[in-house]
Amino acid sequence: MQDFEIQAYPELWRELDMDLERFDKARQMLGTAYAKTFLSQANRPQKMAYFDKMISEIFGGRVEELMQAKKEGRPVVGTFCVYIPEEIVVAADGVCVGLCGGSQGSVPDAEKILPRNICPMVKSAFGFKAGRICPYFQAVDFVYGETTCDAKKKTWEILDRLVPTYVMEIPQMKKERDRVLWLEEVKDFKAKIEEVSGKTISSGQLAEAIKIINGKRLALQRLTRLRAASPAPISGKDALLIEQIAFYDEPVRFAAKVNELCDELDDRIANGEGAFPPEALRVMVSGTPMALPNWKIHNLVESAGAVIVGEESCIGTRYFKDCITEGSQEMDEQLAALTDRYMRIDCSCFTPNDERVTQVLQEYKDSAAQGILHYSLQFCHTYNIEEIKIREACQREGIPYLSIESDYSPEDIGQLQTRIEAFLEQIGG
Numbered sequence: 001m002q003d004f005e006i007q008a009y010p011e012l013w014r015e016l017d018m019d020l021e022r023f024d025k026a027r028q029m030l031g032t033a034y035a036k037t038f039l040s041q042a043n044r045p046q047k048m049a050y051f052d053k054m055i056s057e058i059f060g061g062r063v064e065e066l067m068q069a070k071k072e073g074r075p076v077v078g079t080f081c082v083y084i085p086e087e088i089v090v091a092a093d094g095v096c097v098g099l100c101g102g103s104q105g106s107v108p109d110a111e112k113i114l115p116r117n118i119c120p121m122v123k124s125a126f127g128f129k130a131g132r133i134c135p136y137f138q139a140v141d142f143v144y145g146e147t148t149c150d151a152k153k154k155t156w157e158i159l160d161r162l163v164p165t166y167v168m169e170i171p172q173m174k175k176e177r178d179r180v181l182w183l184e185e186v187k188d189f190k191a192k193i194e195e196v197s198g199k200t201i202s203s204g205q206l207a208e209a210i211k212i213i214n215g216k217r218l219a220l221q222r223l224t225r226l227r228a229a230s231p232a233p234i235s236g237k238d239a240l241l242i243e244q245i246a247f248y249d250e251p252v253r254f255a256a257k258v259n260e261l262c263d264e265l266d267d268r269i270a271n272g273e274g275a276f277p278p279e280a281l282r283v284m285v286s287g288t289p290m291a292l293p294n295w296k297i298h299n300l301v302e303s304a305g306a307v308i309v310g311e312e313s314c315i316g317t318r319y320f321k322d323c324i325t326e327g328s329q330e331m332d333e334q335l336a337a338l339t340d341r342y343m344r345i346d347c348s349c350f351t352p353n354d355e356r357v358t359q360v361l362q363e364y365k366d367s368a369a370q371g372i373l374h375y376s377l378q379f380c381h382t383y384n385i386e387e388i389k390i391r392e393a394c395q396r397e398g399i400p401y402l403s404i405e406s407d408y409s410p411e412d413i414g415q416l417q418t419r420i421e422a423f424l425e426q427i428g429g
């Protein structure tokens with residue numbers, strides 16, 4: 001296994017008032033887990049080197065960039081949901097970062113305050129702030145939450161005691177009046193970003209920001225399309241990692257690096273080179289987001305010899321499948337186009353949400369998968385219940401299907417491994 005270290009920045013962490021001793025242990029553990037999970041893979045594309053570097057600098061280099069932005073008076077906004085319109089933050093010359101929430105390490109910090117029987121993602125994210133063990137949480141000027149699910153919307157009230165937390169009201173249905181509500185929320189969000197940045201966003205700036213974020217989404221769409229090739233030119237683990245990094249990297253640089261990687265994947269496909277042999281079974285994952293560093297399911301599936309070829313998830317296609325219509329230089333039209341694009345996100349917090357079932361089936365076909373693994377975090381009622389409709393659709397279509405509900409602890413690994421192996425046997429016939 002290659003040597004790998006997540007770089008330490010003690011001065012910076014001190015400046016950010018972090019719990020240095022605990023955080024340094026977490027840094028070392030993450031480095032070891034990363035090397036074991038990612039660097040041990042055979043046939044990795046060479047252009048993954050950039051994303052490895054992003055991880056080695058996750059607690060330093062990128063944080064320094066955020067601190068520099070703050071020094072220049074640019075707002076740094078933390079988010080937890082793909083509903084928060086990052087175009088508006090970018091238009092104000094600010095930085096938008098998706099905050100971490102995928103680690104068991106921060107859950108005990110949260111459980112000292114929050115109930116135990118809520119979603120691990122919410123607990124993990126809250127615990128990072130409560131324990132002062134995430135430099136991004138320490139660096140952001142404020143956090144933007146949303147009312148997607150009960151666990152999140154009530155946690156924001158408590159999180160606000162630790163870091164200023166604003167909340168956008170996300171509608172729960174998709175009627176015309178819900179769209180009107182969401183447009184008003186988008187306008188309020190813009191007003192808040194203008195207030196904290198002290199700058200009025202012009203339509204020219206918003207047009208440019210829309211183009212930048214569309215560029216990131218287009219690069220990720222391209223990567224997704226390439227994964228449909230056989231043999232798959234990149235592992236699911238590496239693709240998931242890139243989708244996770246999409247939430248905290250600088251968007252223009254990130255899009256360029258994803259496109260460079262895609263150029264290499266084009267060559268690999270032309271030469272018949274894959275990350276896995278052509279006979280590897282192909283699985284698509286659908287369900288709740290897998291926030292950094294949640295690699296549990298991908299690791300289990302790919303360790304069993306199959307390859308994951310798509311993520312129908314917010315850390316996945318739900319984040320980038322739709323772009324905002326470009327071309328308008330008129331603020332009201334731009335905000336309407338932005339609202340329409342965000343209203344297309346098919347999160348299970350909406351009712352009804354049948355477009356997600358259609359989307360899952362479409363992605364299954366597009367990715368040339370041979371089975372669907374539905375993944376739901378424990379205590380996520382909306383995804384756990386919507387799973388019924390996904391399962392029924394798979395039964396109707398004759399698609400091999402496995403549903404997993406899990407958290408971040410390693411306790412169920414053995415049991416999951418057995419179920420995944422049985423599922424792969426079923427697909428393989």
Ligand code: BJ8
Pocket residue numbers: 080081082083119120121122148149150151152288289314318345347348349377379380381382383
């Ligand atoms: S748009 S999926 S990112 S809300 S898993 S915290 S729903 S209890 S993450 Fe999500 Fe936005 Fe929807 Fe996407 Fe609650 Fe469920 Fe936990 Fe969840």
